[in-house]
Amino acid sequence: EAQVTQNPRYLITVTGKKLTVTCSQNMNHEYMSWYRQDPGLGLRQIYYSMNVEVTDKGDVPEGYKVSRKEKRNFPLILESPSPNQTSLYFCASSLGQGPTYEQYFGPGTRLTVT
Amino acid sequence: AQSVTQLDSHVSVSEGTPVLLRCNYSSSYSPSLFWYVQHPNKGLQLLLKYTSAATLVKGINGFEAEFKKSETSFHLTKPSAHMSDAAEYFCVVIPGTYKYIFGTGTRLKVLA
Numbered sequence: 001e002a003q004v005t006q007n008p009r010y011l012i013t014v015t016g017k018k019l020t021v022t023c024s025q026n027m028n029h030e031y032m033s034w035y036r037q038d039p040g041l042g043l044r045q046i047y048y049s050m051n052v053e054v055t056d057k058g059d060v061p062e063g064y065k066v067s068r069k070e071k072r073n074f075p076l077i078l079e080s081p082s083p084n085q086t087s088l089y090f091c092a093s094s095l096g097q098g099p100t101y102e103q104y105f106g107p108g109t110r111l112t113v114t
Numbered sequence: 115a116q117s118v119t120q121l122d123s124h125v126s127v128s129e130g131t132p133v134l135l136r137c138n139y140s141s142s143y144s145p146s147l148f149w150y151v152q153h154p155n156k157g158l159q160l161l162l163k164y165t166s167a168a169t170l171v172k173g174i175n176g177f178e179a180e181f182k183k184s185e186t187s188f189h190l191t192k193p194s195a196h197m198s199d200a201a202e203y204f205c206v207v208i209p210g211t212y213k214y215i216f217g218t219g220t221r222l223k224v225l226a
Contacts (some may be wrong), residue, residue, distance in 0.1 A: 004157070033214075040123070042204060042216035043158075058213075090157060099146030099165045099208040105157035 002027045004106035006091050012112045013081055021076045021109050023091030031094045031101070032074040033058070034066065036087040037108075043090065049074055050097060081113040116141045116209040120217035128225045133192040134218045135176075137205035140186065147188040148206040149179055152219075158204065164188060175199070200224045 003026045014021055025032065033048040035058075045058030049068040063085055065077040076095075078085060089109045094101040121136040139145060149161040162173025169181040175198075179190045188205060205217040 034215075040218055042218040043214075045214065046214070092158075099148075099163065102160050102163070103158075103214065105159075107157045108155075 002104070004091055004093055004104050006106040006109050009107065010107060010110050012114065014114055015082055016080050019078050019081060019111075021023075021075065021078075021089060021091075021111070023074045023106060024072050025074075025093040025104070026072065027093065027095075027104065028071065029093035029095050029104075031097045031103075032068065033092045033103070034064070034074070034076050035090045035092065036060065037090060038087050046076070046089075048097075054070070073106075081111075083113050085111065086113050087111060116145070116207060117216055118205050118207040118215055118217040120203075120205050120220050122220050123218065124214070124221050124223065125222040126225060127195045129197055130194050133190070133195045133199065133222065135190040135203050135205075135222065137188045137190065137217060138186055139188060139205075139207045141207055141209045143209050145181075146208040147179075147181060148208070148214075149173065149177070149190050150204045150206060152202045152204065161190070161203075195222075195224045197224050197226065215216075 007022045023040045034046040035043040037043045047066040091106040092103040094103045115138045119138045143213045146165045148163045150158040152158045162171045164171045164181045172178045177192045202219045202221045
């Protein structure tokens with residue numbers, strides 16, 4: 001089954017404790033992206049990747065890192081999480097970038113930083 | 115600047131009555147527009163998309179949307195609401211930069 005998977009689905013952590021949220025897709029997609037969803041703000045893009053070893057900042061990249069060492073994986077790293085990073089995070093992938101290509105979304109990771 | 119505005123944060127309808135979710139956009143370029151749906155505790159699923167072909171776009175589950183350039187609108191409609199339509203709906207504009215710009219979402223409630 002074609003899908004985007006994220007782990008963990010739920011995470012509660014404390015300020016300053018490094019964490020990684022994994023994202024994997026099995027569709028051989030080139031384009032991958034991370035979003036955060038906050039009430040009343042919709043989804044905002046954190047980082048995206050056009051292909052292996054090619055990443056770029058989205059609208060809200062501060063406090064986050066990403067890497068793309070393999071085509072299928074695009075982990076999101078919070079080196080020193082803070083309470084304002086409490087949010088619902090979505091990973092997405094598509095064959096390419098642009099309106100011709102549908103983005104497929106993972107199920108989401110709900111992160112709470114205390 | 116490119117932006118998208120969803121005019122209602124919450125909409126309530128009775129089962130069997132029409133649904134209208136409103137979306138207006140601002141774009142310097144001829145945009146592409148999508149509607150996504152998010153059911154509780156699920157990821158987002160594409161409902162339909164407009165990419166400069168027919169202005170009336172049909173999607174899944176009986177939804178459709180009409181692109182009106184003169185009104186800069188892309189409203190989502192369905193003739194008859196079903197309980198399973200209760201979800202949050204996002205309008206998305208993709209301007210020439212190919213970046214997805216999400217609206218703030220409209221939560222649809224369907225009353226029995």
